[in-house]
Amino acid sequence: MSFTMAAIIFGMAAVTYIPRMLPFVLFKNKELPPFWQGILKNVPYATLGALIFPGIFLFHENIWFSVAGAVAAFLIAFTGANIILTVIGSIGILTILSVFS
Amino acid sequence: METTAVAQSEFKDGFTSGIGIAIGYFPAALTYGLLAKSAELTFLETMSLSIFVFAGAAQYIALSLIALGTGIFEIVLTTFILNIRHFLMSTALNEKAEEEEIWKKAAYAFGVTDETFSVAAMRNRTINSSFMAGLAIVSYLSWVISSGLGYLAGNALPQIVQESMGIALYAMFIGLLVPSLKKSEKAVLLAATAALLNCVFTFSEILSSGWSIILSTLIASLAVEAAVQLKPKGKIE
Structure with missing residues (x-):
């Protein structure tokens, strides 16, 4: 491995790990004001919204294939299926779609 | 002894909760391994990135920057900007983390990704190092092993299945979100x-x-x- 590659890997590892680790080490006593606690409780739902859209429309070069996947995943999840079933079901439906199209 | 049993069941719960992530990481890491090979990285370099960085999007982008001959500083800075969002996620997770020794929290913090964060944050209980270890290990193993498989044999998986599997992580996010949307x-x-x-x-x-x-x-x-x-x-x- 070249020095350059080693430096890149080390640098990337450091700047990725530090933001992951700092909050756990810095914020020991959880006595944030209620308003800020409320905001942090909101973060997971907002993050999921941002992680799903618009990425889900773009994962495949054919946007209609992506849209079909999105619809399939939402439909399966809304029936109350668990996560693994939602994942496998969506893959299955897209595979069938691409075989028959 | 009782605490060991609790730790074991928490670990198991984390591991099971992470299986959806492991499935989703498989095609993503497979593609990464394949791209790394075409970017002319060695097997060791490809695996080192997955083992030490463990951040999908950053690794993809690094590959294209390396292929373009971009400098070290710019690649590291791009990675930092891309991954600073984990600061926000860890801050939110810390709010529901049980009190434990700092080194344990610092250890499981390595496993915080968009996906493990989402699963841990949506858990209806507090989180602890045993749960996080199970969750992170199953995800990490899938990421690292699939990266290697992608490098060595990425073309073996039928194209149709590979394309369909691109939905996996999004489907997981949707599976995590929808129960809350209903409520x-x-x-x-x-x-x-x-x-x-x-x-x-x-x-x-x-x-x-x-x-x-x-x-x-x-x-x-x-x-x-x-x-x-x-x-x-x-x-x-």
């Missing part, structure tokens, strides 16, 4: 606001994807919280 109007409002903002930031190309996710999440969390607190009590729950 809580506030969750709908939060997810929709952040999704809309992220679409605007992404398509207008005014922000990099890392900043776009951070800002969408922060603005949505803040605005919705302010709206809920200003409204008459009990209106949005």
Whole structure:
């Protein structure tokens, strides 16, 4: 491995790990004001919204294939299926779609 | 002995909760391994990135920057900007983390990704190092092993299956989000606001994807919280 590659890997590892680790080490006593606690409780739902859209429309070069996947995943999840079933079901439906199209 | 049993069941719960992530990482890491090979990285370099960095999007982008001959500083800075969102995620996770020794928290912090964060944050209980270890290990193993498989044999998987598997991580996010959407109007409002903002930031190309996710999440969390607190009590729950 070249020095350059080693430096890149080390640098990337450091700047990725530090933001992951700092909050756990810095914020020991959880006595944030209620308003800020409320905001942090909101973060997971907002993050999921941002992680799903618009990425889900773009994962495949054919946007209609992506849209079909999105619809399939939402439909399966809304029936109350668990996560693994939602994942496998969506893959299955897209595979069938691409075989028959 | 009792605490060991609790730790074991928490680990097992984390491991099971992470299986959806492991399935989703398989095609993503397979593609990464394949791309790394075409970017002329050695097997050792390809695996080192997955083992030490463990951050999908950053690894993809690093590959294209390396292929372009970009300098070390720029690659590291791009990675930092892309991954600073994990600071926000770890801060939110820390709120529901049980009190434990700092080194344990610092250890499982390595396993915080968009996906493990989402699973841990949606858990209906507190989180601890045993749960996080199970969750992170199954995800990490899938990521590292699939990277290697992608490098060595990425072309073996039928194209149709590979393409369909691109939906996997999104389907997982949807599977995590939908139960909350059914129960809580506030969750709908939060997810929709952040999704809309992220679409605007992404398509207008005014922000990099890392900043776009951070800002969408922060603005949505803040605005919705302010709206809920200003409204008459009990209106949005």
